[in-house]
Amino acid sequence: MKKFRKPAQVISPLDIPTQTPMRARSAGVISAHDLAMYEADGTALAFDPMQQGWVRADCDDDLTFAPAVSFDTVQPKPRTKMSADLIPLQPQYLLRSWGTGDLETYKALLDDPEVWRFLPEDYPNPLSDDMAMALIELSNASNHHQVFAILRDGDVVGQVRLEYDVEPDNGASAEISFWIGRAHWGKGIGRDVVKLFTRRSLRDNPWLTSLIARVHEDNVKSMKSLLNAGYVVEGADKKRANWVQLRLQREDTGL
Template sequence: MSDQDDTILRDRFDGVLDAHELAAARASGKALAYCPLQQGWVHHAEGEDDTAPPLSWQVGTLPLHKQITGTPVHARPQTLTLRVWVEDDLAIYRALMSDPDLWTFMLEDPPAAPDDEMARALIALSTEGTHHKVRVASIGGQPVGQVRLEYGSRPETAELSYWMGAAHRCKGLGRQMVLRFLDRLAVRKPHITRITARVHPTNAASKRLLLACGFQPCDRATLDLAPRGRDRGDWEGFVFTR
């Protein structure tokens, strides 16, 4: 047998035939088969085991990460979920709302020492009001912040506001909360195509968050953002459109 025949008759999983080898094999009437695993033509011997491993499996065993139940190879970040406030959140809701730093950049004035009844009323308002949508951001079931959308005078408009508990700030959770809320809103209320937000002039963290979530600075007059609450017309306007 010639050297050329030795090349043509090599095992099918030693690699596909090149153009010269393929032409020679066809000219000599050799049995050929197309191997989808190697994506090329190979010699096919009668009775050959088609289940033999492809060439790429013959380069040795590749090390794999050991999978252990409950312990992923790459640690996942804390999973943030959105839900409504519930009665069981009463104690932590009061604790979050009692933090004076929380109100530094809020439109509303802080309540005077919120008790259970006030906290319960605010929770009820957040879940029952038809003029807005309120969701609590939670990690492991524990509330860490809130995002709120107040519906505008026109069906396609709304205004966004949010806050994050002191222990959970500067961890990227606020951005994660707003992005997840916007994604859900796009599916459930696609008719809302313009969302505004207002930010205290010195609240640099909130400005960065909005920019990271796709909001853009915009003139207040263009946004029709009238003064309200602690905003006397000096807060900065942002808009998100889709």
């Protein structure tokens, strides 16, 4: 079985599951409670397609005729192009690079004035095939950023980005940004992805000391998502009127 480790989270040692004898795979998938605990302490897990759930990757595999599988995490070097393989944030959330085969999905999500309402660029009205393809190609063409399609329960729902060299006087910072297609609003996706992607970005880029985010002052939902993830308002964005800059310090995360 292939293995991966999930991003570590800060929890009390009392919350970590105690060591128990090796569990047989045939005993069934792990509970939601133990899944959360195993995610927190970085225990390697594997998805069991036969039982449609998660098991410990080191379980006693007594069902060898139907091997459990998982997605490998990609350990990126700073500022290098990421693999197009699926990258797990949590069982519910996966990331991957955009591809040319995503054109129709990409347009369906992004060709919407409401989605562009709080983006820094103006809505092209409409988003043409050529422009959409150019944006997809640009997302994979630079080591200045990492751009990922967000998958929730297998469906592409939006995009998240980590951009480097965003502060001239601070080379150890990067900026996160995201957008979610309107059909997927109101499901807590932004809140979840900001928190998970923030932790992954800091873990995979150990040279970063802080992350920043910029949000329009009227974008209440995105502001709440960032505050919920631990970002703190620094003040007005120097680049854009009516925008606010927030920052999260690595030292405040325990990573």
